Amino acid sequence: MKSNEVLRKSLGNLGVKSVAADLGLSTSLIYKWCQPSDTEDASGAENPLDRIAKVYRLTGDKGPIEWLCREADGYFVENVQPGDSDAIPLLHMTRRIVREFSDLLDVLTESIENDGVIDLPEAGKIRNEWEKLKSSAESFVNACEQGLYDAAEGDDHE
Template sequence: MNSHEVLKKSVSDLGVKSVAADLGLSTSLIYKWCQPNDSEDASGADNPLDRLARVYELTGDRGPIEWLCRRADGYFVENGPTLETDAIPLLHMTRRIVREFSELLDVLTASIENDGRIDEEEADRIRREWEKLKSSAESFVSTCEKGAYNQ
């Protein structure tokens, strides 16, 4: 889905006029954001999603994207690379995911056994282990979806 389609769908329930008024912008600008802007004859305008994507392309910094994910009560999870099945057989990949889950449990156990609480530093370690596990699992699922283990 293109950025203009995402915005068009997003503002459809509330309405362009309401969104424009709440943002202090003109309705014509909101309408332009919801139109294609990817060719010479397109009449749309770069929208906030296009601009955020461009900031990421220029800087390589996912900070703004991660911030936006947190604002939506979520987290950014990087998709791992699609794996070459010759390099990592199915059984090895599933063992890797189980091992990473075990590492997450080790961090949780150490945090709780220490003093019965999880402080900010321990929560950060738990978050890092969780992100690593999600990335590995996503890589595995993507590889499966591409039919790599269907041979």
């Protein structure tokens, strides 16, 4: 789905006039955000989603995207690039996920056994291990979606 379509769908419930008023912007600008802007004959305007994507492409910094995810009470999980996981056999990938989960449990156990409280630095360690686990699991799911573990075709890399 294109950014203008995402915005159009998102604004549908509340209405363009209401959003424009709350943002202190003209309704015509909001309408232009909801139109395509990626072709020469398009009448749309570069919208905030396009601008955030451009900031990422220019800087390579995922900070603004991660911040946006936190604002939505979520977390950014990076997709593994194709090819990163295709050389990892199924059994090794499964072990990696279990190992990452074990590392998370180790950090949790250490935090609790220390003083019965998880303080902010310990929460940071837990977050770090959780992000590693999510990334490993995403790598696995991505490889499955690419058909890399299709045993019927002999592509299970074992």
